[in-house]
Amino acid sequence: GAGVSQSPSNKVTEKGKDVELRCDPISGHTALYWYRQSLGQGLEFLIYFQGNSAPDKSGLPSDRFSAERTGGSVSTLTIQRTQQEDSAVYLCASSLVPPDRGYEQYFGPGTRLTVT
């Protein structure tokens, strides 16, 4: 079956513009995660969705960042008024079960965002 897909693969935007990044998780996976990875760095947790529960937004760096997950499937990460420090690879992952039940995260290839 298809893995996690993300679009676009690359996005170049001007400082101050809004961007939307899309994630299509594996069908049937109830959990969805967004991470940010700056050049040469590890993964920074952003937000987590589990089923119909309220998302865990504890990793969002500022109120310019928001995400939604429609119908328990596709998710969109929105960054408003982009800044140069937002430049990074944004990774999406999904898993069949929540983290506390022992899970494997399947990652997409990421969206490379460059803010000029």
Next chain:
Amino acid sequence: TQLLEQSPQFLSIQEGENLTVYCNSSSVFSSLQWYRQEPGEGPVLLVTVVTGGEVKKLKRLTFQFGDARKDSSLHITAAQPGDTGLYLCAANNDMRFGAGTRLTVKP
């Protein structure tokens, strides 16, 4: 929030050498995972360790979970250039990853 510390941060070795990387925390985990990320791709799960003291082998990779379930190690025997990548650990009940060990194996 559990803090996972990985060491070393960077490691550059010659093909054929052995190496060990570590993932440590002050918290107890019920399970811990190791992922490998190659350039331009998302991380891929290598193994999940569940039982204190558990040792799992995946070809030339040996994973160990500490007896107290607060730490884990990954040992690679006779490293190959294909082992190059970022090795990340993650605790089962937290979405946060360690900062990773960036391994380069030179031919």
